[in-house]
Amino acid sequence: MEKYTRCRKCGRVMKKEYLDNWKAKLVCSCGFSDFELVSAKTRTLAPPQFKKNIPSSMTYKSDSDYVLTLDRANREKLEIFSLEEISMLVSSDCDLNEVLNHLLEKVCSSLAVDVSSIYTVEDDKLVLRATKGLNKELVGRLKLSIGEGLTGLSAKEKKTVIVEDISLDKRSKKIKEVNEDTIKAMLACPIMHEDLVLGVINMKTSTRRNFQDDEIHFISIISNILSIAIRVRKLKTENRLLFDILGER
Numbered sequence: 001m002e003k004y005t006r007c008r009k010c011g012r013v014m015k016k017e018y019l020d021n022w023k024a025k026l027v028c029s030c031g032f033s034d035f036e037l038v039s040a041k042t043r044t045l046a047p048p049q050f051k052k053n054i055p056s057s058m059t060y061k062s063d064s065d066y067v068l069t070l071d072r073a074n075r076e077k078l079e080i081f082s083l084e085e086i087s088m089l090v091s092s093d094c095d096l097n098e099v100l101n102h103l104l105e106k107v108c109s110s111l112a113v114d115v116s117s118i119y120t121v122e123d124d125k126l127v128l129r130a131t132k133g134l135n136k137e138l139v140g141r142l143k144l145s146i147g148e149g150l151t152g153l154s155a156k157e158k159k160t161v162i163v164e165d166i167s168l169d170k171r172s173k174k175i176k177e178v179n180e181d182t183i184k185a186m187l188a189c190p191i192m193h194e195d196l197v198l199g200v201i202n203m204k205t206s207t208r209r210n211f212q213d214d215e216i217h218f219i220s221i222i223s224n225i226l227s228i229a230i231r232v233r234k235l236k237t238e239n240r241l242l243f244d245i246l247g248e249r
Helices: 040-045 072-090 098-112 149-157 213-249
Strands: 015-018 025-029 033-037 056-062 065-070 116-124 127-131 143-145 162-163 186-193 196-204
Touching: 040 162, 056 072, 072 196, 098 116, 098 127, 098 196, 098 213, 143 149, 149 162, 149 186, 149 196, 186 213, 196 213
Parallel strands: none
Antiparallel strands: 015 025, 025 033, 056 065, 116 127, 116 196, 127 143, 162 186, 186 196
16 A cells, blocks of 8 residues: 655645656645655556566676666666755755755665765764664764764765775774674765865665766765755854844844
8 A cells, every 4th residue: 555645844645646657746735746756666566557668787796696776877867856856855945954864865765775874064073964774863963073984084085985895994983883784885975065074975785886977976966965955054044043143132
């Protein structure tokens, strides 16, 4: 049975309209609309005509392990849809925490990663502000120094860090609050504004993985969008505080 989605504005159940194989539009009677990716389960249960023209390729991973993956053209199509949804989310009135969490949902779905987190720079520390796959209680409490681990290294060197197997990389650092025994591959991308580091977004998978060029480019675009989201909402907060101060005088 397909689950209902409720409107983030009024709470009513939204009507779902499938636009194609990968994307559905959600419409509420209050006028609010949104988009979502079609789940793998829905695509599996869908009739043949719904799934046609979705080529895939067989990817070799080990002597006894083959997995069916989307070819590059369809993967890029899915990424474009996600970027459209993320852009709409960033331009909405949602607060930063809500934007970051929804964004991670889209990114994890698009890239098929097991864990993803966003850290923001606060008082010269990288503070966990959103995560999918880690304990939510760590949000706001988990802090890394600039240069600490692969995430901190990405912030320090201001460049994307990609490791196919972190267990073999000496730059990786175990964090006692986080169980990463099952994590293998990792990609960490800095969130930048000009030459200033605002944070880091990272992706982790439970299997060794060589991230493809289009996936790396996709994350770099997400990083740029995050930079805008962080700066815009920070500016709104500063303006609100200024108005409050002026109003008290």
